[in-house]
Amino acid sequence: MIIAQQKPIQEIAEMVKDCRKVLVVGCAGCVTVCLSGGEKETEILASELRIMRQLQENPLETVTFVCTRQCDPEYIAMLDNLVEDVDAVISLACGVGVQYIAERYPSKWVLPAQNTNFIGGSIEHGVWEERCxxxxxxxxxxxxxxxxxxxxxxxxxxxxxxxxxxxxxxxxxxxxxxxxxxxxxxxxxxxxxxxxxxxxxxxxxxxxxxxxxxxxxxxxxxx
Amino acid sequence: MAEEFEPKIVAFCCHYCAYSAADLAGSMRLQYPSNIRIVEMTCSGNIDHRVILNAFEEGADGVYVAGCMEGDCHFLKGNYRAKKRVNHVKQMLDEIGFDSRRLEFYNLSAAMGPRFAEIANEMTQRIKELGPSPLNKKEGDTK
Known part of the structure; x- marks a missing residue:
């Protein structure tokens, strides 16, 4: 699978500092298995960003969704209604997912929440290693x-x-x-x-x- | 005169230890602050990052998770996992500028009724000193 790790929260927050509403999109593929961009991580990231912005007295509205895969156009099509009124889309997929969303919605500001690291597997729970x-x-x-x-x-x-x-x-x-x-x-x-x-x-x-x-x-x- | 701040504290308590300890504290007629809202869990190891963050977002001034004594978990390792998870959330809270002292993890056994009351007092005192959660500011508050 593709192994990715989330960027520091400060870096992600900086990317959306001018936004009032964002769509946070997880991926149920590789990044769910490597515990960095699945449903749980998507909800946590959205919550962190909301709390952060509330502390700055500049509230951020978030909408979350998890695609079956972000590397297949048919699954991204499900975002069509959700992207309409958001200022940016944050993708928790690998670099492929970010690019697919950016290609489908040319007028939207699409941002990566992850650093895509390598192709590998788990060697124990919570540890992944490059293999290909x-x-x-x-x-x-x-x-x-x-x-x-x-x-x-x-x-x-x-x-x-x-x-x-x-x-x-x-x-x-x-x-x-x-x-x-x-x-x-x-x-x-x-x-x-x-x-x-x-x-x-x-x-x-x-x-x-x-x-x-x-x-x-x-x-x-x-x- | 301003009303004294009464914090809302959510305590996620394991059924096999902290929840039973709370029961015992009640049977022993021990006084502990009414600020504590207990949520019974099948095991402290069930605690999830999202649940803790959600509690803060929904208005909790403090949150703590109470699991069995180390080595005594009914499900063997649930309390160790809960502790790790709570520590991870504390780290996340610090990173986003939210005081992580509002979150804590405790170990206790079902026989520790007095300790349960002590923890409730300790956490209430701590949160009173920290003041209301910055997420609970009402419109018009200047601080």
């Missing part, structure tokens, strides 16, 4: 299911490097060396010979290259 670098050309079959692109600080394909010490990466004693993990896993699988195959330089053209990427499934396109 979205390089567009998966090599997990070569590395025992451990991604060196995002989990190795240097993203090297033929590791480990000289900075690997006692299973940890030189950048931090809290960061496991991805290549140590890969070696250990391949050893337990009895596939160490696979690591003797040298990997050529990766073709990065499938990654962040040439502007935004697009995925197309011709067979499901309607019309």
């Amino acid at each position: 670098g979205m390089c567009g050309n998966c090599i997990l079959h070569l590395t025992g299911g451990i991604c060196p692109i995002i989990r190795c600080s240097k993203s090297i394909l033929n590791g480990p490097c000289g900075g690997s010490q006692y299973g940890k990466c030189e950048v931090s004693k809290d960061t496991p060396c991805a290549w140590q993990l890969i070696y250990d896993r391949m050893q337990s699988l009895g596939k160490l010979d696979k690591l003797l195959e040298l990997q050529p330089p990766k073709d990065w053209s499938t990654s962040r290259d040439g502007g935004p990427r697009k995925a197309v499934r011709e067979d499901v396109i309607i019309g």
